[in-house]
Amino acid sequence: MVLLFIGLMLSMLLASLNQTVLSTALPTIVGELNGVDNMLWVITAFILTSTITMPIYGKLGDLMGRRALLMAAIVLFMIGSVVGALANDMAVLITARVIQGLGGGGLMILSQAVIADVVPPRERGKYMGLMGGVFAIASVAGPLLGGWFTEGPGWRWVFWINIPLGLLALAGAVFFLKLPKHSGRPRLDLGGMALLAISTTALVLFATWGGSKYAWSDPIILGLIAATVVAAAAFVAVERRTAEPIIPLHLFRDLNFNLATIAGLFIGVAMFGAIGYLPTYLQMAFSVDATTSGLLMIPMMGALLVASVVSGQLVSRTGRYKWMPIAGGLLVAVALGLLSTLTPEAPLWTICAYLAVMGLGLGLSMQIMVLIVQNSFALREVGTATASNNFFRQIGATLGSAVVGSLFASRLTGLLAERLPAMATGGEAAGSNSLTPALVAGLPAPIRDAVISSYNDALTPIFIWMVPLALIASVLMCFVKEKSLATSIEHDVLSESISEGNILITADDAPATATSSAR
Numbered sequence: 099m100v101l102l103f104i105g106l107m108l109s110m111l112l113a114s115l116n117q118t119v120l121s122t123a124l125p126t127i128v129g130e131l132n133g134v135d136n137m138l139w140v141i142t143a144f145i146l147t148s149t150i151t152m153p154i155y156g157k158l159g160d161l162m163g164r165r166a167l168l169m170a171a172i173v174l175f176m177i178g179s180v181v182g183a184l185a186n187d188m189a190v191l192i193t194a195r196v197i198q199g200l201g202g203g204g205l206m207i208l209s210q211a212v213i214a215d216v217v218p219p220r221e222r223g224k225y226m227g228l229m230g231g232v233f234a235i236a237s238v239a240g241p242l243l244g245g246w247f248t249e250g251p252g253w254r255w256v257f258w259i260n261i262p263l264g265l266l267a268l269a270g271a272v273f274f275l276k277l278p279k280h281s282g283r284p285r286l287d288l289g290g291m292a293l294l295a296i297s298t299t300a301l302v303l304f305a306t307w308g309g310s311k312y313a314w315s316d317p318i319i320l321g322l323i324a325a326t327v328v329a330a331a332a333f334v335a336v337e338r339r340t341a342e343p344i345i346p347l348h349l350f351r352d353l354n355f356n357l358a359t360i361a362g363l364f365i366g367v368a369m370f371g372a373i374g375y376l377p378t379y380l381q382m383a384f385s386v387d388a389t390t391s392g393l394l395m396i397p398m399m400g401a402l403l404v405a406s407v408v409s410g411q412l413v414s415r416t417g418r419y420k421w422m423p424i425a426g427g428l429l430v431a432v433a434l435g436l437l438s439t440l441t442p443e444a445p446l447w448t449i450c451a452y453l454a455v456m457g458l459g460l461g462l463s464m465q466i467m468v469l470i471v472q473n474s475f476a477l478r479e480v481g482t483a484t485a486s487n488n489f490f491r492q493i494g495a496t497l498g499s500a501v502v503g504s505l506f507a508s509r510l511t512g513l514l515a516e517r518l519p520a521m522a523t524g525g526e527a528a529g530s531n532s533l534t535p536a537l538v539a540g541l542p543a544p545i546r547d548a549v550i551s552s553y554n555d556a557l558t559p560i561f562i563w564m565v566p567l568a569l570i571a572s573v574l575m576c577f578v579k580e581k582s583l584a585t586s587i588e589h590d591v592l593s594e595s596i597s598e599g600n601i602l603i604t605a606d607d608a609p610a611t612a613t614s615s616a617r
Contacts (some may be wrong), residue, residue, distance in 0.1 A: 109209045110232045115240050118236055119240040120241050122138065144196075148200075150299070159207070164208050164212050167337065175198055176260060177201075235403065241377075242392055244256055248425060260369075283340045289340065290343055339457055345482070345486050355475075367497055372434060372437065376453075394446065394450060397451070410461050425574070426459045427572025430459035431459075434565045436452040438562035510555075514552050524599075
């Protein structure tokens with residue numbers, strides 16, 4: 099069990115590390131490949147493909163079994179990493195990120211769903227907590243590793259490092275992952291997959307491009323919004339009629355699923371909207387270098403790690419979990435309120451303290467919400483339910499990053515134009531678009547203060563605007579029904595064979611070794 103779980107943690111590490119390790123290496127990568135204007139696609143390609151494939155992996159895992167799918171996802175991710183390491187232009191690099199995303203969506207979902215196959219719900223909390231800790235570690239280690247590789251052996255090692263990690267994860271799946279086998283030929287929801295891909299692609303693109311590459315009123319953005327709505331409506335119509343829907347609509351009849359999914363989406367918006375631009379803010383407003391800005395994020399991730407592990411242990415010991423995401427949402431709201439009060443004169447320890455509060459809130463919320471969703475459905479639907487929950491949280495993260503980034507950029511441009519004389523830094527274009535931390539540090543004091551205050555006033559008010567999202571998430575979790583956590587695993591073999599004979603057996607009639615999931 100220990101070796102299996104190490105393999106699952108490595109799979110989760112591959113996916114989560116890949117989302118952070120490029121942050122510090124990307125400027126060098128796109129510079130060497132002459133593709134600064136296409137930098138956005140390096141990030142968008144992975145987010146898009148991984149988000150689309152999440153529910154697909156979840157559904158296929160329930161239908162076909164998760165072992166082979168997990169191995170396929172690891173192999174796909176490794177292939178993408180090799181292509182990325184050998185890339186000699188931006189087209190190849192973006193293709194590599196697409197391939198990585200095709201595998202990355204499976205790594206994130208299947209690693210969590212496999213736990214449900216081998217660990218009873220009552221014991222699952224401590225394992226899910228450790229999974230949350232993997233995300234915390236990756237969020238700190240990724241930028242540091244990316245910077246070290248870029249300055250040392252070269253940026254291509256950002257991709258090569260995935261090969262030994264992938265081989266270890268693959269070995270864990272091959273030798274230690276023993277799951278119930280699924281018989282029969284699955285019926286695939288190809289129409290649902292296609293419509294989900296179209297709607298998600300349109301949503302991610304208009305959220306990423308709107309307000310930055312194109313104005314919100316641009317016909318391209320309006321067309322993407324229309325495509326999102328139409329494809330989503332068609333998706334719902336298809337899912338109501340297909341035999342094996344990729345996101346079964348009956349999931350939304352479960353109150354706990356709805357509450358945890360909506361709350362998770364709001365927390366995703368607040369989390370990624372808040373932390374996505376903090377390193378840039380810290381470099382510009384507090385005049386710290388890139389490495390230091392990454393190190394300042396450690397208190398948040400350290401607190402997230404501790405909260406995830408401790409909350410998981412408490413769930414396993416007590417069986418109580420409802421209070422955790424409620425408290426987590428309140429802590430996130432408090433942290434956002436505190437971050438909105440930041441000024442360039444604030445000591446760095448206050449930033450670390452505020453981020454630690456944010457980490458505690460996220461650690462009490464994220465993995466527990468997944469546990470609530472998993473505990474609401476029978477094992478045969480755990481993968482689908484987990485993937486659906488993560489899909490909407492990923493959508494929230496994407497929207498948070500995109501909308502906050504757009505607001506931040508537009509506010510910053512306006513404030514710089516208002517406070518910074520165009521000729522002070524060599525012309526209007528050079529003045530606002532070429533500002534770097536090193537350049538700002540060398541400016542005359544009045545101009546430097548104007549730039550710093552502009553960065554501060556552009557970002558910190560946005561934090562307070564996100565407080566209601568965290569509060570709504572906390573309020574929603576108050577209505578969760580705290581269902582008991584089963585102490586053994588139901589593999590549905592008995593129920594499936596019984597249903598074929600049209601015989602109904604209640605939980606009391608079932609053998610003691612096949613405990614029914616708390617519904």
